[in-house]
Amino acid sequence: MFDAIERVPGDAILGLIQQFKDDPNPKKVDLGVGVYRDEDGITPIMRAVKAAEKKLIADEATKAYIGSHGDPAYGEHVLKMVFGADSPVLADNRASATQSPGGTGALRLAADFIASQLPGKSIWLSDPTWPNHLGVFSAAGLDIQRYPYVDEHNQLDFEGMAAALKTIPKGDIVVLHACCHNPTGFDLSAEQWQAVLEIVTERELLPLVDFAYQGFGNGIDEDAYGARLLAENLGEVLITQSCSKNFGIYRERTGCFIAVAADTEAMEDVRSQLAITARENYSNPPAHGSAIVATIFNDAELYAMWHDELAEMRGRINELRQKFVQGLEPHGLAERFAHVAQQRGMFSYTGLSKDQVETLRDEHSIYMVGSGRANVAGLNDANMEYVCNAIASVVK
Numbered sequence: 001m002f003d004a005i006e007r008v009p010g011d012a013i014l015g016l017i018q019q020f021k022d023d024p025n026p027k028k029v030d031l032g033v034g035v036y037r038d039e040d041g042i043t044p045i046m047r048a049v050k051a052a053e054k055k056l057i058a059d060e061a062t063k064a065y066i067g068s069h070g071d072p073a074y075g076e077h078v079l080k081m082v083f084g085a086d087s088p089v090l091a092d093n094r095a096s097a098t099q100s101p102g103g104t105g106a107l108r109l110a111a112d113f114i115a116s117q118l119p120g121k122s123i124w125l126s127d128p129t130w131p132n133h134l135g136v137f138s139a140a141g142l143d144i145q146r147y148p149y150v151d152e153h154n155q156l157d158f159e160g161m162a163a164a165l166k167t168i169p170k171g172d173i174v175v176l177h178a179c180c181h182n183p184t185g186f187d188l189s190a191e192q193w194q195a196v197l198e199i200v201t202e203r204e205l206l207p208l209v210d211f212a213y214q215g216f217g218n219g220i221d222e223d224a225y226g227a228r229l230l231a232e233n234l235g236e237v238l239i240t241q242s243c244s245k246n247f248g249i250y251r252e253r254t255g256c257f258i259a260v261a262a263d264t265e266a267m268e269d270v271r272s273q274l275a276i277t278a279r280e281n282y283s284n285p286p287a288h289g290s291a292i293v294a295t296i297f298n299d300a301e302l303y304a305m306w307h308d309e310l311a312e313m314r315g316r317i318n319e320l321r322q323k324f325v326q327g328l329e330p331h332g333l334a335e336r337f338a339h340v341a342q343q344r345g346m347f348s349y350t351g352l353s354k355d356q357v358e359t360l361r362d363e364h365s366i367y368m369v370g371s372g373r374a375n376v377a378g379l380n381d382a383n384m385e386y387v388c389n390a391i392a393s394v395v396k
């Protein structure tokens with residue numbers, strides 16, 4: 001029976017991890033998968049996370065299931081982080097948190113929820129978007145449509161985006177990146193979020209806000225601007241959240257699917273469905289990551305430590321963006337890559353073509369995603385000049 005099964009290429013982003021490992025060049029640079037790296041190229045375990053884990057090892061009393069919605073304490077902390085502790089959405093008790101195996105698990109919950117409860121609705125993704133959005137939503141059987149996000153000059157095309165959103169059929173779902181847009185790094189301004197709110201209201205669209213990088217752009221509260229604006233002003237919003245990046249606990253698979261409904265009654269109805277969706281997918285989410293997050297939130301000292309470490313990571317990335325543009329100045333390329341300094345989060349849509357990306361990989365052992373997306377956190381003082389020289393050689 002298996003004779004007819006064809007071999008397919010692996011995931012383009014995850015495949016880069018192996019390609020990079022296999023490359024013997026000592027000068028190799030990994031600007032591929034979206035994990036934070038420090039100045040030594042290491043993806044560190046945050047100090048607050050290590051301390052929380054120590055506490056957990058000492059105190060954890062059971063490994064029993066935590067339930068399909070996950071740890072309630074984790075859910076509450078995530079809701080407060082996403083909406084703000086004094087949010088009217090929380091005061092009105094109309095947001096439900098379902099812990100998920102990472103942000104991808106939250107997206108799959110969202111996709112299955114839409115497929116089963118909102119049949120016939122299309123889902124609209126930015127072009128470009130994180131490639132796995134296409135994978136997850138199509139695996140759930142959803143009809144995928146696109147709206148433009150960047151123009152031919154490699155800048156945010158908000159006009160094109162807004163015009164396209166205005167044509168979306170009523171009731172469809174529109175996926176928005178809360179901050180640190182993956183792959184472009186271009187985020188919406190407060191005015192642009194306001195315009196999106198107006199269009200979404202007018203067209204009666206259901207926003208699904210993907211929120212995987214809270215704290216990596218401008219700060220915990222600053223990065224939540226759009227998600228909070230929509231949730232406070234709309235009856236219904238879906239949010240897929242992740243603690244992978246802001247707690248650096250990627251492999252612990254720690255995310256959350258948040259459903260905001262018009263009132264508590266409606267929220268409880270949706271919530272009851274989500275317990276079933278989770279149960280049918282994986283039953284219960286993994287517990288270690290959520291326990292780390294809850295431990296940090298419950299301890300003022302650990303919380304302050306985590307908050308500072310996150311600010312350090314964010315600051316380092318934003319500094320690297322400046323240094324990268326400066327490093328290209330001697331090559332006469334500062335203007336061409338000026339957008340990199342303005343983008344936010346781990347990723348930068350460099351504007352490099354697929355061919356240029358391949359040349360960088362084959363001739364210089366510099367790895368980035370074929371779309372020209374670079375993980376800025378993979379740069380450091382030791383490799384900056386090498387990377388800038390290599391980029392100059394491929395674009396000239």
Ligand code: LMR
Nearest residue numbers: 013032033034035130182
């Ligand atoms: C990325 O975009 O590199 C990250 O979100 C990791 C992944 O799963 O693709």
